[in-house]
Amino acid sequence: MYNITYYHKLIINKEITIAQNERKSIHGQWSSKVLFIFAATGSAVGLGNIWKFPWMAAENGGGAFVIVYLVSVALIALPIMIAEILIGRRGKQNPVNSLRYLSKEASQVKVYEVDHDLNRTKQTKYQHHNQEDYTNWELIGWMGVISGIIILSFYSVIAGWTISYIFKSFSGLFNQVTIDGATSLFKKFTSDAERQLAWHTIFMFMTCYIVSKGVRGGLEKAIKFLIPGLFMILLILTGYVTTLSGFTEGLRYLFLPDLNKITASVVWSAMGMAFFSLSIGMGALMIYGSYLSNKFSIFEVTSIVAFADTFVAVLAGIIIFPIVFTYHLDPTTAGPGLIFQTLPIAFGSMPGGETFGTLFFILLFFAAITSAISLIEPAVTLLIENFRHTRAEASLKIGFVTWLVGIGTIFSFNYWQDVTILGMNFFNLLDALTSKVLLPLGGFSMAIFVGYLVKRRTSVAELKMSQSMYTIWRVLIRYIAPVAVMVIFTNGFM
Numbered sequence: 001m002y003n004i005t006y007y008h009k010l011i012i013n014k015e016i017t018i019a020q021n022e023r024k025s026i027h028g029q030w031s032s033k034v035l036f037i038f039a040a041t042g043s044a045v046g047l048g049n050i051w052k053f054p055w056m057a058a059e060n061g062g063g064a065f066v067i068v069y070l071v072s073v074a075l076i077a078l079p080i081m082i083a084e085i086l087i088g089r090r091g092k093q094n095p096v097n098s099l100r101y102l103s104k105e106a107s108q109v110k111v112y113e114v115d116h117d118l119n120r121t122k123q124t125k126y127q128h129h130n131q132e133d134y135t136n137w138e139l140i141g142w143m144g145v146i147s148g149i150i151i152l153s154f155y156s157v158i159a160g161w162t163i164s165y166i167f168k169s170f171s172g173l174f175n176q177v178t179i180d181g182a183t184s185l186f187k188k189f190t191s192d193a194e195r196q197l198a199w200h201t202i203f204m205f206m207t208c209y210i211v212s213k214g215v216r217g218g219l220e221k222a223i224k225f226l227i228p229g230l231f232m233i234l235l236i237l238t239g240y241v242t243t244l245s246g247f248t249e250g251l252r253y254l255f256l257p258d259l260n261k262i263t264a265s266v267v268w269s270a271m272g273m274a275f276f277s278l279s280i281g282m283g284a285l286m287i288y289g290s291y292l293s294n295k296f297s298i299f300e301v302t303s304i305v306a307f308a309d310t311f312v313a314v315l316a317g318i319i320i321f322p323i324v325f326t327y328h329l330d331p332t333t334a335g336p337g338l339i340f341q342t343l344p345i346a347f348g349s350m351p352g353g354e355t356f357g358t359l360f361f362i363l364l365f366f367a368a369i370t371s372a373i374s375l376i377e378p379a380v381t382l383l384i385e386n387f388r389h390t391r392a393e394a395s396l397k398i399g400f401v402t403w404l405v406g407i408g409t410i411f412s413f414n415y416w417q418d419v420t421i422l423g424m425n426f427f428n429l430l431d432a433l434t435s436k437v438l439l440p441l442g443g444f445s446m447a448i449f450v451g452y453l454v455k456r457r458t459s460v461a462e463l464k465m466s467q468s469m470y471t472i473w474r475v476l477i478r479y480i481a482p483v484a485v486m487v488i489f490t491n492g493f494m
Helices: 018-022 033-044 047-059 063-091 095-106 131-135 138-170 179-190 193-212 214-241 247-255 264-277 284-290 298-326 335-349 353-387 391-412 426-453 456-463 467-493
Strands: 002-008 108-115 120-127
Touching (some): 033 214, 033 298, 033 353, 047 063, 047 138, 047 264, 047 298, 047 335, 047 353, 063 095, 063 264, 063 456, 063 467, 095 108, 095 138, 095 284, 095 353, 095 426, 095 456, 138 284, 179 193, 179 335, 193 214, 193 391, 214 298, 214 353, 264 298, 264 426, 264 467, 284 353, 298 335, 335 353, 391 426, 426 467, 456 467
Antiparallel strands (some): 002 108
């Protein structure tokens, strides 16, 4: 006679089921570890690093902002980034389905039935939770998918600016341009809704075309070319700025922090920037993780990606601020238009400015397109897996919705410039909603989910860390990161 005597929840690190090892994404997987690193780096390295990081640093005390940003990446963003990729690889599906799969897996407990006659036990599996307990966690996936669409809607508009400025620089339009001339040029461009719409449409078309070709046919082919090109242009421009008279002053501004400038606002901005920069909470890293082979170490590849992303952000500052100080410009006044209003003045005054200006805006475009394809991919895979769309159909539908929302950002600079919601125009509202509310909330939820609900044996098996590194990560994901992220969310919500 068999009787259930107890639920057994022992953690066995070596336990990985055969079924889990054999599961693969229906969309395929990266052909090598290097290509995953390229893809995830491309997702993380974007306009956030080269467009947003410099002006955020300028508005928040330069070096004071940078030091808080670096600490935030190491102690908060990186642990959650690891957790997001873990969810993706374990689930092997879109963010919504992956969270559903891991929730079901986390609900399983071991049950032992005891045969008193033979004095032995028989192990069975028992579903401990009801379906409602794990469907609630799917909301994190939905939040990531929606965040990606919202971000891409205004991201595409800014990316359209970069394409336009490639041609402006190449045509010599910046030659000997003055401060007033550069500002006028930028305002004239942003006030022209039709022209912005054209570039926005072109960028969205390119993004959707690449995504429609799939992992091997689209994403890998684009990334193989774009990521090496991005780093090559960065290094060329870095070599150039070392010859400028403002190089030392730019480095001092960026790396010698005035600790008195580290205020609550600076801390919140830097922590939010770390999330935006590393693409955390957008579903992008989760879906890229679903294409990652089980034989690769999540901790290893994620650490490389986080380092590369931070390196690019800092390198962007090293490129931009020496140019700004060489030509006696004020980095604190331009805001989001820093690289579009300030840098053309420098490019128009320096020898070879047409070449270096064109290279810089090509760099921006490369950064934008690699991030854009990762932002739209989670929503595309959701339509494919859950609603039986072809990849082409899904890319077209999600692309159209994103393009449509992006028109609101375009109008923020012209027709709707006097229309505000909560004191912000449409563009600033979307930026604040994502970087200060949705992304931190998504990051907090993933930290709680992986830190407390995902079984320890699952995270040990997936991460393949040393015991000491795993312990450090476990402490960060359970205690440090959630508290810090909740501070960002509370501030953003307020």
